Amino acid sequence: MGISQEISYRLERLILDGGLAPGQKIPSERQLATRLGVSRAILREALHELQGRGVIETHHGKGSFVASIVPSTADLDDRSPLMHLFAGHPRTLYDLLEVREQLEGQAAMLAAQRATSMDRHRITKAFRMLESTDPMSNAKPDHGFHQAIVEASHNPILVHVLNGLKNMMLLTVQASVANLNPREEMRHSIMRQHKQIYQAIMAGKPTAARKAATAHVRFVGDSMRSLESQGAKVIRISLNSEAAAPGTSASP
Amino acid sequence: MGISQEISYRLERLILDGGLAPGQKIPSERQLATRLGVSRAILREALHELQGRGVIETHHGKGSFVASIVPSTADLDDRSPLMHLFAGHPRTLYDLLEVREQLEGQAAMLAAQRATSMDRHRITKAFRMLESTDPMSNAKPDHGFHQAIVEASHNPILVHVLNGLKNMMLLTVQASVANLNPREEMRHSIMRQHKQIYQAIMAGKPTAARKAATAHVRFVGDSMRSLESQGAKVIRISLNSEAAAPGTSASP
DNA sequence: AATTGCCAACTGGTCGGACCAGTTTTTTCG
DNA sequence: CGAAAAAACTGGTCCGACCAGTTGGCAATT
Numbered sequence A, B: 001m002g003i004s005q006e007i008s009y010r011l012e013r014l015i016l017d018g019g020l021a022p023g024q025k026i027p028s029e030r031q032l033a034t035r036l037g038v039s040r041a042i043l044r045e046a047l048h049e050l051q052g053r054g055v056i057e058t059h060h061g062k063g064s065f066v067a068s069i070v071p072s073t074a075d076l077d078d079r080s081p082l083m084h085l086f087a088g089h090p091r092t093l094y095d096l097l098e099v100r101e102q103l104e105g106q107a108a109m110l111a112a113q114r115a116t117s118m119d120r121h122r123i124t125k126a127f128r129m130l131e132s133t134d135p136m137s138n139a140k141p142d143h144g145f146h147q148a149i150v151e152a153s154h155n156p157i158l159v160h161v162l163n164g165l166k167n168m169m170l171l172t173v174q175a176s177v178a179n180l181n182p183r184e185e186m187r188h189s190i191m192r193q194h195k196q197i198y199q200a201i202m203a204g205k206p207t208a209a210r211k212a213a214t215a216h217v218r219f220v221g222d223s224m225r226s227l228e229s230q231g232a233k234v235i236r237i238s239l240n241s242e243a244a245a246p247g248t249s250a251s252p
Numbered sequence C: 001a002a003t004t005g006c007c008a009a010c011t012g013g014t015c016g017g018a019c020c021a022g023t024t025t026t027t028t029c030g
Numbered sequence D: 001c002g003a004a005a006a007a008a009c010t011g012g013t014c015c016g017a018c019c020a021g022t023t024g025g026c027a028a029t030t
Helices: A003-017 A029-036 A040-053 A081-088 A091-114 A117-132 A140-152 A156-164 A166-180 A184-202 A206-229 B003-017 B029-036 B040-053 B081-088 B091-114 B117-132 B140-152 B156-164 B166-180 B184-202 B206-229
Strands: A056-059 A063-066 B056-059 B063-066
Touching: A003 A029, A003 A040, A029 A040, A040 A056, A040 B040, A091 A117, A091 A140, A091 A156, A091 A166, A091 A184, A091 A206, A091 B091, A091 B156, A117 A140, A117 A184, A140 A156, A140 A166, A140 A184, A156 A166, A156 B091, A156 B156, A166 A206, A184 A206, B003 B029, B003 B040, B029 B040, B040 B056, B091 B117, B091 B140, B091 B156, B091 B166, B091 B184, B091 B206, B117 B140, B117 B184, B140 B156, B140 B166, B140 B184, B156 B166, B184 B206
Parallel strands: none
Antiparallel strands: A056 A063, B056 B063
């Protein structure tokens, strides 16, 4: 390992062990570089590494601060590169929706063909829950409905792929629910679309199911796109919200 | 945001969007710095950030390499349960083909819309190689052609998903090549289909490209199904065929 | 005295060049 | 031809300078 790696390691220890609280300021680059006996360039590389890991935040002219990370928020594997890419690159949302359009259409079609009675039961249950739940509740019911359909496709590959995208999918569903549901007419459109998908699958109409599902995903994408173009901030779903502004230090 | 942040962003984009596979080498620091118009110091800071996020790995004297992305969908290597399932249950082949039908259709469509001149060049190169190679050679050229198209879709999610299925995909392509190519008329059909896909993408006809691609995958599936129903043993493909180190076979 | 305005001293951000240290390729010579 | 030496890569580290935001205090003005 190079020196910069070692420095980033020592810095992290310093922060974690040293009891530096989130939001707390760490010494200036020049100070740290001198104290640790390395050049400022190397020190900066180490800082960038910690930055990449989300350990610190840096603000021009102010300094670097310990980020407020709860290391055990293992809820979703936030820190995965893809996850981060998604959070940082809004376009990725639409990329995902493009893929979902195909995959969910496929799943709905296969579900219409292959769903067993137990599958139908599960789908129905998820659908009911979707109807009854508060519109603004979290995205779980919505996702559950889609999930039930996917599993009814009886295609292990499809299930596996969609499962691999689950976390990101949850985010897009969350985004769509948060942004679209508040709009009265949109919520109705989405509900109608869900109903169409549901009925097509139950009626065993593969083509109709596929069309309904792809149309639904496309509708969500188009809607969010148009919302976004109207200036609405669509994608702002912070992975681990709150980010302790630097000025949170208590008055001395 | 500072320049180094922007650089790391662009780099990340370059890596995932460009479909750079894990393990692949990225250009040297001096090259990248020049190409992106920044100093080497800043370029290195950006690299360290990606390093901190686990996107790349760096080795002294050798270079920087794309790290294996995310464990979720990626890496269906041999010992994977799904891989095993596949070997044991031929039907999984058709499941995969079902999914491929959608995904490759999507990829071809997007490629027809978004391929850059460099993408076109790569696709053309892969296509040429596909025409010239011996029909019975391994499946690499065939897969390379499809891969080039997928990467031209400029949808990181799509690239990621297909990449995760790469190993299994290689097997299906291998299976199709081994079983279908020996049949004169089938080989011609497949070649014609490849040509249709190629021309549609080059001509920038998204719909035609999608249709050609889905039709192609469907044809492969249907053909193998019919072959199988005639009593041919279709799936007998050993799992660890190639993938061996450069020092191949070695028959003493 | 209170306010305003400005300047100096922080902070991080960027640059270029130089040199060291591994790795790979090319050249040279036995 | 083959092995050793040299050159041409690669990343790793350092220095010194300068740019760009931020902050606080000092001084001139009101």
